[in-house]
Amino acid sequence: MVVNVYKHGEGKSFDDLKKQHPGYINDPFKTDGGSFLNSDDLDHTNLMVNDAQIEEFSIAIVEFWRKVPANIFASEVGSVSVRFEKAILKDRETNKGRGDEAAIANCSRTTTDGF
Structure with missing residues (x-):
């Protein structure tokens, strides 16, 4: 979802990201007391991914590819x-x-x- 927002900007992925993972959307006016902006005022240019999140992505990608078999035969695929x-x-x-x-x-x- 984060990659889709980065690649395509506004759209369904951005809307989903805002709802499901608002931590990726940086509100430049947010303070301890709240924000001057409504979340609807934020757009894809407010996407922010920190180093720890990049590391999480990296680990997940490596784990995914480690689990993919080198070879697979049609007879092994159920559905x-x-x-x-x-x-x-x-x-x-x-x-x-x-x-x-x-x-x-x-x-x-x-x-x-x-x-």
């Missing part, structure tokens, strides 16, 4: 989400006749944009 299934089918259609390397390159591009 996948509808979103993931649609992405795979789209990749297969896009890369028909182009070989596995094109499919892998396209799949990598797709997965970094939200999966």
Whole structure:
């Protein structure tokens, strides 16, 4: 969510971030007694990530990739989400006749944009 706000600014991810994790939104006018601003006055330019949060992201990313198996076979997969299934089918259609390397390159591009 933080990365989406950083990349895209205003939108659903920013609204969700403000509601679910307001600590990432810096209010430059906040004091111990409150704020001069309404939270609706804050926008994506108020996104602030500190060093400790960056470290948390880094640890989570490393842990995620450590848990991903190096190889997986179709017979080992029970079910996948509808979103993931649609992405795979789209990749297969896009890369028909182009070989596995094109499919892998396209799949990598797709997965970094939200999966």
